[in-house]
Amino acid sequence: DTAVSQTPKYLVTQMGNDKSIKCEQNLGHDTMYWYKQDSKKFLKIMFSYNNKELIINETVPNRFSPKSPDKAHLNLHINSLELGDSAVYFCASSYGLVGETQYFGPGTRLLVL
Amino acid sequence: AQSVTQLDSHVSVSEGTPVLLRCNYSSSYSPSLFWYVQHPNKGLQLLLKYTSAATLVKGINGFEAEFKKSETSFHLTKPSAHMSDAAEYFCVVSRKGSTLGRLYFGRGTQLTVWP
DSSP, X not given: OOSEEEEOSEEEEOTTOOEEEEEEEOSOOSEEEEEEEOTTOOEEEEEEEETTEEEEXXXXXXXXXXXXXXXXXXXXXXXXXXXXXXXXXXXXXXSSSXXXXXXXXXXXXXXXX | OOEEEESOSEEEEETXXXXXXXEEEEOSSOEEEEEEEEOTTOOEEEEEXXXXXXXXXXXXXXXXXXXXXXXXXXXXXXXXXXXXXXXXXEEEEEETTOSSOOEEEOOOEEEEEEO
């Protein structure tokens, strides 16, 4: 029933490791996003995909690589994790791009030790 | 350019009293405006959305917000706070007509509700 789901919910890992976060939406949306929420709860967009095409690519280290195998999935792979990557990562989806409501997943809490 | 300013980082009210969370925006174009709520350790839930229809927008859980173009404000209100309203609230702006779907988030307002 969950509209936008993410796995895992929690991720604790060592510096230097590579990890992936998966996102799936069953709303039939054609646009998906990744956001990062820092320790002060500030949310900033990282990437967005529309129909599997990369639309937004903010100033994010190239250690972060999104992949969209189809319109319902958007995964985030992070190489060589650093302490500063610790944050909550939210996936979201919407119909199209033009001021549309975005629906958020529950978040993945990443802690890099 | 788009930006959002939430004027209070923390608001505390007693249960049963009114809630006012203030938001000012700047936008070079007609904006879409949203309020999202985030309960502890949860994702973001849409409370309400303004897209140039009625300037007074009603949302879920008794919340409403009024778009005031002259004041560039979109304040969130509720007549009577409930304990379950305690959460972080985000004012968000998106540029209508944008081809990028970019949302700009305010810094959030933490609402505390005292019994």
